[in-house]
Amino acid sequence: MLFDNFNMALSSIRSSRLRSFLTLLGVIIGVVSVITSVSLGEGVKRQISDETNKFGSDVLTVRPGKALNKDQKGLVVGINVFGQASTTAALTESDLGVAEKTNNVEVIAPLNLVTGLPKYNDRSFNDAVIIGTSTGFPKILSQDIEFGRFFDSTESEKKVAVIGAGVAEQLFGENVPLSKSFNLRGHEFIVYGVFERFKNASISQGIDFNNAIFIPYSTAKSISGGTAQFYELLVKADSPNNIDKVSADLEKRIANNRAGQEDFTILRANDTQTLTSTVIDLITLMVGGIAIISMLVGGIGIMNIMLVSVTERTREIGLRKAIGATNGQIMSQFLIEATVLSIWGAGIGVIISGLLNLGIRIFTNLQPVIQWEVVVFACGVSIIIGIIFGLAPAVKAARKDPIDALRSGL
Amino acid sequence: MSVIKLQDVSKLYGFGDATTVALEDVELEIEKGEFVAIMGPSGSGKSTLLNIIGLLDRPTAGLYQLDGRSVEKLRPNARAKARRDKIGFVFQSFSLLPKLKVIDNVALPLAYKGRLLGRRLKMAHNMLERVGLADRAFYLPSQLSGGQVQRVAIARALINDPSIIIADEPTGNLDSSSSRLVMELLKEIHEMGNTVLMVTHNPELTRYASRVLYMYDGSIERDIQKRIGNIARKPKEPEFFAPDGSEEDTLQSVAATMTLSEEKEAAKKTKPKKQRKTKRTPKKRVKK
Numbered sequence: 072m073l074f075d076n077f078n079m080a081l082s083s084i085r086s087s088r089l090r091s092f093l094t095l096l097g098v099i100i101g102v103v104s105v106i107t108s109v110s111l112g113e114g115v116k117r118q119i120s121d122e123t124n125k126f127g128s129d130v131l132t133v134r135p136g137k138a139l140n141k142d143q144k145g146l147v148v149g150i151n152v153f154g155q156a157s158t159t160a161a162l163t164e165s166d167l168g169v170a171e172k173t174n175n176v177e178v179i180a181p182l183n184l185v186t187g188l189p190k191y192n193d194r195s196f197n198d199a200v201i202i203g204t205s206t207g208f209p210k211i212l213s214q215d216i217e218f219g220r221f222f223d224s225t226e227s228e229k230k231v232a233v234i235g236a237g238v239a240e241q242l243f244g245e246n247v248p249l250s251k252s253f254n255l256r257g258h259e260f261i262v263y264g265v266f267e268r269f270k271n272a273s274i275s276q277g278i279d280f281n282n283a284i285f286i287p288y289s290t291a292k293s294i295s296g297g298t299a300q301f302y303e304l305l306v307k308a309d310s311p312n313n314i315d316k317v318s319a320d321l322e323k324r325i326a327n328n329r330a331g332q333e334d335f336t337i338l339r340a341n342d343t344q345t346l347t348s349t350v351i352d353l354i355t356l357m358v359g360g361i362a363i364i365s366m367l368v369g370g371i372g373i374m375n376i377m378l379v380s381v382t383e384r385t386r387e388i389g390l391r392k393a394i395g396a397t398n399g400q401i402m403s404q405f406l407i408e409a410t411v412l413s414i415w416g417a418g419i420g421v422i423i424s425g426l427l428n429l430g431i432r433i434f435t436n437l438q439p440v441i442q443w444e445v446v447v448f449a450c451g452v453s454i455i456i457g458i459i460f461g462l463a464p465a466v467k468a469a470r471k472d473p474i475d476a477l478r479s480g481l
Numbered sequence: 482m483s484v485i486k487l488q489d490v491s492k493l494y495g496f497g498d499a500t501t502v503a504l505e506d507v508e509l510e511i512e513k514g515e516f517v518a519i520m521g522p523s524g525s526g527k528s529t530l531l532n533i534i535g536l537l538d539r540p541t542a543g544l545y546q547l548d549g550r551s552v553e554k555l556r557p558n559a560r561a562k563a564r565r566d567k568i569g570f571v572f573q574s575f576s577l578l579p580k581l582k583v584i585d586n587v588a589l590p591l592a593y594k595g596r597l598l599g600r601r602l603k604m605a606h607n608m609l610e611r612v613g614l615a616d617r618a619f620y621l622p623s624q625l626s627g628g629q630v631q632r633v634a635i636a637r638a639l640i641n642d643p644s645i646i647i648a649d650e651p652t653g654n655l656d657s658s659s660s661r662l663v664m665e666l667l668k669e670i671h672e673m674g675n676t677v678l679m680v681t682h683n684p685e686l687t688r689y690a691s692r693v694l695y696m697y698d699g700s701i702e703r704d705i706q707k708r709i710g711n712i713a714r715k716p717k718e719p720e721f722f723a724p725d726g727s728e729e730d731t732l733q734s735v736a737a738t739m740t741l742s743e744e745k746e747a748a749k750k751t752k753p754k755k756q757r758k759t760k761r762t763p764k765k766r767v768k769k
């Protein structure tokens with residue numbers, strides 16, 4: 072009998088496809104947003120943790136602006152979600168200078184963004200990011216150069232560049248454009264090396280290193296009008312054990328240098344992770360909440376269509392009762408129908424989520440991760456909602472008086 | 482033991498001044514194997530009587546025994562099960578579920594009984610064979626003619642081997658030839674020992690019945706045993722409402738009409754019953 076009810080439910084859903092689909096939109100949107108938001112959040116978290124792990128536990132990141140509130144022990148106690156990075160002054164060369172004098176620092180790489188469109192013959196590459204940095208950069212990132220080499224300290228004033236794999240393909244149209252030259256802001260730069268492809272596209276600052284052109288920061292300074300403004304300093308300690316010491320020392324020195332103003336933040340690998348994880352969790356929670364509301368609305372939709380269906384099928388109910396259906400059998404028929412409806416909704420939602428996930432992976436550098444627990448949870452919730460909201464119509468159907476139902480004009 | 486036994490059964494609708502008496506003190510016994518046809522003008526309470534006998538409706542007053550067991554105290558689910566097991570319905574229209582295939586329609590009562598799918602389909606197939614529609618088993622009701630639909634409905638009514646088949650104007654929507662096919666089927670079923678109770682407006686169809694009830698204004702006015710194959714003559718109305726005659730008068734007038742009918746034997750048989758029936762006062766008529 073269960074099986075028959077199931078089949079009947081399917082056929083009655085099929086017979087009014089459009090109506091069923093519209094009814095299910097709430098459930099579908101709910102399932103899609105739960106799955107997509109959680110998997111996006113999870114994917115971004117993993118990407119960031121991969122990226123920061125790549126930095127290693129002996130690397131500190133200094134950024135302008137106060138992003139984190141920490142207590143005396145250095146634990147993060149608060150986050151400024153809307154950071155004032157834009158209103159605070161960038162890090163300067165003199166900040167770099169004092170940072171370099173800090174004890175137990177092995178190497179520092181400043182990062183400095185330069186605007187400009189690189190041109191090679193007739194080609195140009197709009198998505199290119201030009202970063203001024205120092206010779207220590209590949210070491211801090213533990214990133215190998217695939218072809219050629221990185222510029223050394225004797226070349227810090229020269230117009231030389233090391234490029235990401237994306238730039239090689241997009242700007243030069245070949246994999247190994249060594250010693251070719253391109254034009255940037257009217258200056259000719261020579262390609263010294265090509266980075267191995269960065270596995271995890273850096274997204275923390277919205278920059279994909281595969282599309283980056285790295286030039287010495289002094290050169291960057293001279294072609295962009297004399298001052299160097301760093302958006303980040305990467306500081307590698309000589310040993311992971313000294314990281315606390317270096318962090319404290321660095322903080323004191325830079326604060327001193329900036330006239331006592333603590334308008335900068337020193338992050339450790341796991342701090343960056345905490346920061347982004349907390350923000351992502353918050354966003355996931357918000358979207359998840361909206362999704363649950365959407366599912367509830369979907370449940371009301373199911374209740375509505377089932378009530379309509381019970382009214383439309385009053386004669387059917389009467390006939391079924393006349394030939395011996397008990398109240399329980401009528402009720403289970405309509406309850407199963409509501410449940411099947413919500414299972415459909417969940418199924419369609421899962422499929423759309425899968426496609427969306429694929430689309431995001433193809434068209435952005437985000438890599439959402441669909442976890443089966445989330446899929447099960449979303450489907451479970453929508454099915455439970457189907458049952459709960461299907462209950463009232465099912466009871467209404469079961470309680471119909473057989474003779475009144477048979478007489479109904481429908 | 483009678484299959485159906487009604488004692489003083491009444492059904493009222495509404496209350497106060499708006500009260501309608503759909504059935505008034507109906508006494509009726511139907512024995513196993515009878516083919517009873519009910520006739521009477523529209524609104525005389527035929528369907529109401531059938532619905533009460535079919536356990537779809539409850540009487541306002543009176544006693545009802547089905548298969549020797551009193552059904553007043555049955556709860557809705559027990560009534561549903563009694564309908565499933567003891568009663569087979571054939572309605573005038575919308576007899577089948579439009580979304581189910583013919584065979585599934587026939588098997589539906591078995592499904593509600595909890596029979597397994599394989600057995601259900603086998604029994605339903607046998608039943609369809611009996612009504613001559615085995616080749617239409619996998620059609621949808623919308624692909625059948627009106628007469629075929631009613632024959633499928635009869636197959637379904639029979640599937641649980643019920644104590645009584647109840648048919649409310651089963652041929653009401655059919656032309657005369659499909660109507661004949663359906664009636665021949667009911668006749669066959671009756672000949673196999675089933676009890677049939679049928680409402681009809683067509684006097685021709687009383688030919689198939691072994692007994693004819695005439696209803697008027699919520700009461701059974703006449704109850705005639707007759708031979709199958711003959712058509713019962715429709716009684717002329719005035720005979721019921723002869724102005725205040727003695728019992729003898731009434732009896733005579735009844736006897737007179739009976740002699741007119743081709744059914745002299747039957748008239749004799751019914752005489753004693755008619756005596757009781759004709760006791761009604763004409764007052765009620767005035768009331769209406």
Ligand SMILES: Nc1ncnc2c1ncn2[C@@H]1O[C@H](COP(=O)(O)OP(=O)(O)OP(=O)(O)O)[C@@H](O)[C@H]1O
Pocket residue numbers: 494495501502503521522523524525526527528529530
């Ligand atoms: N649900 C109801 N509410 C009020 N009155 C009703 C209801 N059902 C039936 N009646 C009344 O009961 C009386 C008998 O109705 P019933 O349907 O039994 O007549 P019938 O003999 O079957 O007529 P027909 O030949 O037209 O089918 C009618 O006067 C009708 O108006």
Ligand SMILES: [Mg+2]
Pocket residue numbers: 527528529649
């Ligand atoms: Mg009727």
